[in-house]
Amino acid sequence: xKRPTIADxxxxxxxxxxxxxxxxxxxxxxxxxxxxxxxxxxxxxxxNPNSAARALSGASARAVGLTLCRPARIxxxxxxxxxxxxxxxxxxxxxxxxxxxxxxxxxxxxxxVYRRWWGERRIDGVIVTDLRxxxxxxxxxxxxQLPAVVIGGPGETGTIAQIxxxxxxxxxxxxxxxxxxxxxxxxxxxxLPGLLHTQTRTRAFNDICSSLGLEANTxxxxxxxxxxxxxxxxxxxxxxxxxxxxxxxxxxxxxxxxVAQEMGLAVPGDLSIVAWDDSPLCSLVHPPLTALTRDxxxxxxxxxxxxxxxxxxxxxxNVEAGTAHLTPRGSTxxxx
Amino acid sequence: xKRPTIADxxxxxxxxxxxxxxxxxxxxxxxxxxxxxxxxxxxxxxxNPNSAARALSGASARAVGLTLCRPARIxxxxxxxxxxxxxxxxxxxxxxxxxxxxxxxxxxxxxxVYRRWWGERRIDGVIVTDLRxxxxxxxxxxxxQLPAVVIGGPGETGTIAQIxxxxxxxxxxxxxxxxxxxxxxxxxxxxLPGLLHTQTRTRAFNDICSSLGLEANTxxxxxxxxxxxxxxxxxxxxxxxxxxxxxxxxxxxxxxxxVAQEMGLAVPGDLSIVAWDDSPLCSLVHPPLTALTRDxxxxxxxxxxxxxxxxxxxxxxNVEAGTAHLTPRGSTxxxx
DNA sequence: AGAATTTACTGAACCGGGTAAGTTGTGGTG
DNA sequence: CACCACAACTTACCCGGTTCAGTAAATTCT
Numbered sequence: 001x002k003r004p005t006i007a008d009x010x011x012x013x014x015x016x017x018x019x020x021x022x023x024x025x026x027x028x029x030x031x032x033x034x035x036x037x038x039x040x041x042x043x044x045x046x047x048n049p050n051s052a053a054r055a056l057s058g059a060s061a062r063a064v065g066l067t068l069c070r071p072a073r074i075x076x077x078x079x080x081x082x083x084x085x086x087x088x089x090x091x092x093x094x095x096x097x098x099x100x101x102x103x104x105x106x107x108x109x110x111x112x113v114y115r116r117w118w119g120e121r122r123i124d125g126v127i128v129t130d131l132r133x134x135x136x137x138x139x140x141x142x143x144x145q146l147p148a149v150v151i152g153g154p155g156e157t158g159t160i161a162q163i164x165x166x167x168x169x170x171x172x173x174x175x176x177x178x179x180x181x182x183x184x185x186x187x188x189x190x191x192l193p194g195l196l197h198t199q200t201r202t203r204a205f206n207d208i209c210s211s212l213g214l215e216a217n218t219x220x221x222x223x224x225x226x227x228x229x230x231x232x233x234x235x236x237x238x239x240x241x242x243x244x245x246x247x248x249x250x251x252x253x254x255x256x257x258x259v260a261q262e263m264g265l266a267v268p269g270d271l272s273i274v275a276w277d278d279s280p281l282c283s284l285v286h287p288p289l290t291a292l293t294r295d296x297x298x299x300x301x302x303x304x305x306x307x308x309x310x311x312x313x314x315x316x317x318n319v320e321a322g323t324a325h326l327t328p329r330g331s332t333x334x335x336x
Numbered sequence: 337x338k339r340p341t342i343a344d345x346x347x348x349x350x351x352x353x354x355x356x357x358x359x360x361x362x363x364x365x366x367x368x369x370x371x372x373x374x375x376x377x378x379x380x381x382x383x384n385p386n387s388a389a390r391a392l393s394g395a396s397a398r399a400v401g402l403t404l405c406r407p408a409r410i411x412x413x414x415x416x417x418x419x420x421x422x423x424x425x426x427x428x429x430x431x432x433x434x435x436x437x438x439x440x441x442x443x444x445x446x447x448x449v450y451r452r453w454w455g456e457r458r459i460d461g462v463i464v465t466d467l468r469x470x471x472x473x474x475x476x477x478x479x480x481q482l483p484a485v486v487i488g489g490p491g492e493t494g495t496i497a498q499i500x501x502x503x504x505x506x507x508x509x510x511x512x513x514x515x516x517x518x519x520x521x522x523x524x525x526x527x528l529p530g531l532l533h534t535q536t537r538t539r540a541f542n543d544i545c546s547s548l549g550l551e552a553n554t555x556x557x558x559x560x561x562x563x564x565x566x567x568x569x570x571x572x573x574x575x576x577x578x579x580x581x582x583x584x585x586x587x588x589x590x591x592x593x594x595v596a597q598e599m600g601l602a603v604p605g606d607l608s609i610v611a612w613d614d615s616p617l618c619s620l621v622h623p624p625l626t627a628l629t630r631d632x633x634x635x636x637x638x639x640x641x642x643x644x645x646x647x648x649x650x651x652x653x654n655v656e657a658g659t660a661h662l663t664p665r666g667s668t669x670x671x672x
Numbered sequence: 673a674g675a676a677t678t679t680a681c682t683g684a685a686c687c688g689g690g691t692a693a694g695t696t697g698t699g700g701t702g
Numbered sequence: 703c704a705c706c707a708c709a710a711c712t713t714a715c716c717c718g719g720t721t722c723a724g725t726a727a728a729t730t731c732t
Contacts, residue, residue: 700708
């Protein structure tokens with residue numbers, strides 16, 4: 001079945017291709033009567049402009065790219081990405097931009113994908129997640145002059161806009177809360193140490209702990225349940241084990257809860273647990289987990305808005321959005 | 337920065353645009369020496385063919401579409417979709433096809449997205465999930481002659497290829513296993529009743545139960561943790577409550593486990609739990625959940641292969657792939 | 673050696689929209 | 703009535719690849 005083109009509409013309306021283009025794009029150059037006639041015909045025959053033809057003349061592909069650079073194994077259960085994606089979508093589909101997705105194994109491959117996408121003019125911009133120290137993606141994005149928004153800073157990104165949340169404030173709130181409950185030995189199981197927001201959190205955790213006269217014990221991990229379990233076991237076999245653990249994501253917190261239960265420790269009696277990034281997962285388990293909640297979808301929507309503005313040529317500045325706040329649930333209590 | 341085109345290459349190589357096109361696409365019509373010279377220049381200046389221009393002449397967009405039609409809330413935690421996506425990706429990126437994603441609220445909107453994508457020639461085919469009874473998407477896909485592969489049958493899809501897994505065999509295996517352990521009161525918390533694979537499972541569950549002389553008690557749910565909790569509570573407050581529950585996905589099973597613990601029931605002592613769709617989630621909780629495991633990524637990869645074959649004009653037949661098998665873990669044991 | 677075929681290209685049309693420049697026709701103005 | 707301004711179009715070319723018809727030179731065949 002041949003898909004209709006503006007030439008088909010032009011023939012049926014008895015006008016030229018150009019007139020149809022003007023009419024459908026709301027440009028001046030056609031009378032209101034003709035415009036309505038053309039729009040009606042387009043409606044009737046189910047016309048959709050060929051995006052390739054449009055991109056070829058107009059330069060905009062009306063699509064943005066997102067790469068997911070984590071092992072497939074963990075991608076599957078981290079609610080974070082899906083939350084982010086639905087946030088993007090809400091904003092993108094409202095402006096009828098498509099979202100192109102690619103799963104990559106390493107930052108090097110990710111850079112290759114950016115080069116290809118941009119070279120092929122497949123996308124108008126990209127959303128970059130998991131900013132690292134001396135991130136190799138940043139200079140490439142600048143060199144390509146590819147519109148981008150970076151999530152997970154703050155860090156050095158030159159002219160590229162960033163969005164981040166106040167992780168330092170959130171972890172400070174969590175530690176203060178645990179101390180108020182009477183905890184003195186608070187440990188933390190962190191995400192990938194190479195990521196900038198992990199470093200921000202670690203620094204803030206160290207600061208608040210030392211200012212309260214506590215020892216800051218952070219065990220690095222990688223966001224997976226397996227590593228979260230392992231880190232938790234290492235912490236709990238210690239003679240003066242912590243009475244509370246803060247995890248950098250929900251998946252590791254759930255894994256930690258299981259380890260505590262397996263070792264016969266009562267949660268929250270013997271061990272309090274705080275999870276970063278609230279998700280339905282946190283309320284599903286027993287006891288439900290106290291979490292540092294933030295609206296990830298809104299965070300994603302915000303990033304998408306900034307990116308679209310940047311694509312439109314507007315100057316975009318760095319913004320802080322989606323500060324997390326503590327949602328107390330059953331997994332935290334005064335230590336016995 | 338101006339991105340290079342074949343005209344730039346042609347000028348530098350001192351040949352015509354046509355020759356460059358032949359050379360880069362491995363077509364006959366240029367000498368090996370010229371081809372290598374052209375390829376070298378393309379490499380050097382970092383040439384990528386403009387996908388829009390290509391799609392405009394060649395008709396192929398080198399992209400496939402996937403819509404996710406579930407509320408964002410559950411999308412976030414269902415490992416299933418992410419597993420499927422990484423499976424697609426493995427196959428698609430190997431053949432340098434892009435994956436275009438859209439989150440939709442209803443099947444009606446999903447159909448609209450298909451129409452638009454196809455009309456805009458943005459995609460060459462789609463992967464359709466969650467086949468329903470009298471699915472409204474099927475006639476539209478046929479009318480548009482949009483290449484598609486359907487996951488989640490079997491059902492009536494006419495000429496459109498389907499991929500499904502042997503859900504009936506899997507649930508039969510699970511029931512037989514529980515009966516062998518000594519269970520006589522086995523309940524099931526199902527997914528959305530409108531989905532065909534849910535119906536397949538329900539039918540098989542009824543069959544095996546009646547053939548073993550058991551009562552088949554299925555409580556319909558919707559794959560969310562909330563509904564899974566509610567269904568579990570309803571089952572467990574009963575005077576002759578089940579000694580084992582089979583859940584249609586991992587999220588509901590985890591929720592069910594939490595409800596049992598909250599009600600003071602020991603798992604697996606008082607209640608055995610079997611989860612459909614194994615994911616890291618199942619091994620994270622305590623006790624780890626016995627699951628009906630299948631390789632979802634491979635399932636997705638298979639679907640992608642079929643779709644690409646169908647786009648290439650090959651006749652694709654219905655296939656059964658990725659049969660689930662029982663992975664016993666700590667959540668199942670003989671009833672007390 | 674001359675004809676027939678093959679090789680290695682060139683030139684131009686084409687895909688389907690966008691858009692600048694040119695062409696009507698209408699009405700107003702001095 | 704001639705002149706100008708403006709709306710309402712049409713014409714023609716552009717974007718960047720693909721592809722087909724044509725052409726000249728090199729190679730093969732008889």
